[in-house]
Amino acid sequence: xxxxxxxxxxxxxxxxxxxxxxxxxxxxxxxxxxxxxxxxxxxxxxxxxxxxxxxxxxxxxxxxxxxxxxxxxxxxxxxxxxxxxxxxxxxxxxxxxxxxxxxxxxxxxxxxxxxxxxxxxxxxxxxxxxxxxxxxxxxxxxxxxxxxxxxxxxxxxxxxxxxxxxxxxxxxxxxxxxxxxxxxxxxxxxxxxxxxxxxxxxxxxxxxxxxxxxxxxxxxxxxxxxxxxxxxxxxxxxxxxxxxxxxxxxxxxxxxxxxxxxxxxxxxxxxxxxxxxxxxxxxxxxxxxxxxxxxxxxxxxxxxxxxxxxx
Amino acid sequence: xxxxxxxxxxxxxxxxxxxxxxxxxxxxxxxxxxxxxxxxxxxxxxxxxxxxxxxxxxxxxxxxxxxxxxxxxxxxxxxxxxxxxxxxxxxxxxxxxxxxxxxxxxxxxxxxxxxxxxxxxxxxxxxxxxxxxxxxxxxxxxxxxxxxxxxxxxxxxxxxxxxxxxxxxxxxxxxxxxxxxxxxxxxxxxxxxxxxxxxxxxxxxxxxxxxxxxxxxxxxxxxxxxxxxxxxxxxxxxxxxxxxxxxxxxxxxxxxxxxxxxxxxxxxxxxxxxxxxxxxxxxxxxxxxxxxxxxxxxxxxxxxxx
Numbered sequence: 001x002x003x004x005x006x007x008x009x010x011x012x013x014x015x016x017x018x019x020x021x022x023x024x025x026x027x028x029x030x031x032x033x034x035x036x037x038x039x040x041x042x043x044x045x046x047x048x049x050x051x052x053x054x055x056x057x058x059x060x061x062x063x064x065x066x067x068x069x070x071x072x073x074x075x076x077x078x079x080x081x082x083x084x085x086x087x088x089x090x091x092x093x094x095x096x097x098x099x100x101x102x103x104x105x106x107x108x109x110x111x112x113x114x115x116x117x118x119x120x121x122x123x124x125x126x127x128x129x130x131x132x133x134x135x136x137x138x139x140x141x142x143x144x145x146x147x148x149x150x151x152x153x154x155x156x157x158x159x160x161x162x163x164x165x166x167x168x169x170x171x172x173x174x175x176x177x178x179x180x181x182x183x184x185x186x187x188x189x190x191x192x193x194x195x196x197x198x199x200x201x202x203x204x205x206x207x208x209x210x211x212x213x214x215x216x217x218x219x220x221x222x223x224x225x226x227x228x229x230x231x232x233x234x235x236x237x238x239x240x241x242x243x244x245x246x247x248x249x250x251x252x253x254x255x256x257x258x259x260x261x262x263x264x265x266x267x268x269x270x271x272x273x274x275x276x277x278x279x280x281x282x283x284x285x286x287x288x289x290x291x292x293x294x295x296x297x298x299x300x301x302x303x304x305x306x307x308x309x310x311x
Numbered sequence: 312x313x314x315x316x317x318x319x320x321x322x323x324x325x326x327x328x329x330x331x332x333x334x335x336x337x338x339x340x341x342x343x344x345x346x347x348x349x350x351x352x353x354x355x356x357x358x359x360x361x362x363x364x365x366x367x368x369x370x371x372x373x374x375x376x377x378x379x380x381x382x383x384x385x386x387x388x389x390x391x392x393x394x395x396x397x398x399x400x401x402x403x404x405x406x407x408x409x410x411x412x413x414x415x416x417x418x419x420x421x422x423x424x425x426x427x428x429x430x431x432x433x434x435x436x437x438x439x440x441x442x443x444x445x446x447x448x449x450x451x452x453x454x455x456x457x458x459x460x461x462x463x464x465x466x467x468x469x470x471x472x473x474x475x476x477x478x479x480x481x482x483x484x485x486x487x488x489x490x491x492x493x494x495x496x497x498x499x500x501x502x503x504x505x506x507x508x509x510x511x512x513x514x515x516x517x518x519x520x521x522x523x524x525x526x527x528x529x530x531x532x533x534x535x536x537x538x539x540x541x542x543x544x545x546x547x548x549x550x551x552x553x554x555x556x557x558x559x560x561x562x563x564x565x566x567x568x569x570x571x572x573x574x575x576x577x578x579x580x581x582x583x584x585x586x587x588x589x590x591x592x593x594x595x596x597x598x599x600x601x602x603x604x605x606x607x608x609x610x611x612x613x614x615x616x617x
Binding site: 018137140248256271283287 | 467470492
């Protein structure tokens, strides 16, 4: 177990390495000349040349790549082209907003999704099961930005209970501003969690070990909590891990709709101004966040199901 | 959604069905008989066929031109002339929704098809072969997967320019990866099961093990995943258009229609809300359809019936 965990943790290093390489090559190599993309069509050749030198584009691709890796290891993201400020400073000030939004949504999703999913599986084919499934379907089907727009329309513009933009000052104001964005992301995630909890519970129900447990006369509640639930949770954990990226995409859109500060707004703004260093830094951070969550997911796999532990 | 075939709840005896089914029934027949008994499943199938037909027949069916502007009819609320109202340029919302369905369905379908084929194959082979191949493949897939699909799309569209091909590449790249991981998980578990180990010890080829043992057992999760993927693909397309990067205006897509309407959310909510509803309803239909497929395909149900 320890050996597996150490191996798994070490394997994140090549993952991070490949990911940031993909980001580098897509952003730097695919456009024929980032400098002219940044400056637009009317730029003078001198200005383009100056920017090329400033960005280090006049050296060879591999020299640029090495330089890029070097600065990534030192966590030096350079300066924003648009504002001239240090990208790291901007990210440090905005990261907490995005983190609280994502964590609050996962929390909402698990608190709502898992118990209702279990309930729905136990009461299979009842009216409440049908309602739960309908709700889960709506959650899954609703694009995060559309639910955000509806919540904004109803609870902020028509019935002004919640603020429509910003992030709030103190702790209470912060939570107050977090409510609608976190709900619009969390409810959607809850639908997914609910659906997977239900379907994996039902998958396990017909297995032999459950029949054996029932035959031994173990009470229903014990069979559900000790036998079925433990095995059913693997897909649930997987799906939360897999959905981390969807969640971050959702966070980007939600921040745009609610005009919330955060990494998402920073990235979208950077795309509009063609601010490559900022965009690059945001993408790298998002990816490291996802890799980290997936590491935790994989490690919890082997705790939940010893059969998966490799040799 | 309802499953009349499986009347039993969690703890009723499932070993002997009340009426013995025709034991000789082939899997295909079992599949169809389960599927057609689900009313919601059939309803969603019919709805989706109807949607596809409407999107193909868009030039004939839609009441107005989706792109021509009409200054005299700006921001009209829903009425007899314009069932779903008009937008800031006087264009009929219903007509634009009908044309928008073409983009959503086409982009979604092509992306899911490409990603399911490649992803499932990769996942199964990686899990079965194990070792270095598995490590390398999974590390590469994991690295791509670590980039959120929306941001991967944003990145590619910024670098390569906004067009339909880039859109499809970006969406299917993300989906392939999650498909591979969904196929790999259960394959790893199956690999340790006695019947697969026995088959390996007989010297069966990887291809045979995949086709005979793995594929039938993971088809359920893969199909459920493919449905969710159809939803994701349509959603990501809409999200990218919503951020102004997907297919460009004036060509209508549900995403850029919602973006258009966001500015008039208080004064003319119909501009943003109706395309969103269309988006949601189509995705719900895909999900119900997939749910029904899952019940019909599930090997556990088939095993019980035999």
